[in-house]
Amino acid sequence: MLLKGLSSQIPWMPIAVAVGAIICTEVICIAKKHSRIKKKTEEVIDVIIFNENTRSQDFPTSAMESMISYINQAQYSIDLAMYTFTNLEMFQALMEAHMRGVRLRIVTDLVMMTSTLTKMIDFKNAGFDIRCPSSKVMMHHKFVLIDAPKAANDISLQRTSNKLKTSTYRSLLLSGSVNWTNQGFHGNWENCIVMSQNDNRVIIAYATEFERMWSTFPTV
Structure with a gap:
């Protein structure tokens, strides 16, 4: 009661x-909290060709400048797998991305790590973790992942938990025949395909390979 x-x-x-x-x-x-982690939905399909026309001063935008424009879109992460790298402009673009808070990871070939004019030594001297296979078999990939889905999501969630600003991003893959060298950009006939698929199947396949190499290869 x-x-x-x-x-x-x-x-x-x-x-x-x-x-x-x-x-x-x-x-x-x-x-x-989760709505702040937004992904751009516009799909990108681009083919960048390096030939005598794109090297001409009369060409409106050089092929290399087109690649740099995609690098400049990075918000969270850049994962680079490059056989040989000597080009100053691409080096500067990656360093500028790092300075604005983008995480940069690099996988390269052991022999090319110390080749003439390589920028890998500059990255290493700047304190970056660079990884190479320990065998003499070449790491011959030539691709870069910009804001790969898992990497971008993990970093954006970490920023959110730390009450830091998050940004809209779009996962991009740049892959083709071109090494990031002066000869590749300004002398050879080369190609680079740029894509961002809404279902991410191709990008995830490349990201899986990068993560496998990153976890397997030792730091140099």
Whole structure:
């Protein structure tokens, strides 16, 4: 009887409303937290050709400048697998991305790591973790992943938890025949395909290979 009397005296309706409001607030906060991690949905399919025309001063935008424009879109991460790398402009583009907070990871070939004019030594002297296969078999990949899905999502969640600003991103893959060298950009006939698929199957396949190499190859 005492409990029944107390129950009739407790204002259950206002309490229920207050509890419901608290739960809704928490749900909204969680939703807002994850809504800040946005991915661009516009699909990109581009083919960059390096030939005598794109090397001409009359060509509106050089092929290398087109590649740099994609590097400049990076918000969270750049994963580079490059056989040989000597070009100053691409080196500067990657360093600028790093300076604005983009994580940079590099996999290259052991022999090319110390080749003439290589920029890998400059990256290493700047403190970057560079990894190579320990065998004499060539690491002959030539691709770069910009904001790969898992990497971008993990980093953006970390930024959110640290109350740092997050940005809209788009996962991109640049892959083709061209090494990032002066000869490759300004002398050879080469190609580079740029893509961002909404279902990410191709990008995820490349990202899986990069992560496999990154976890397998030692730091040089």
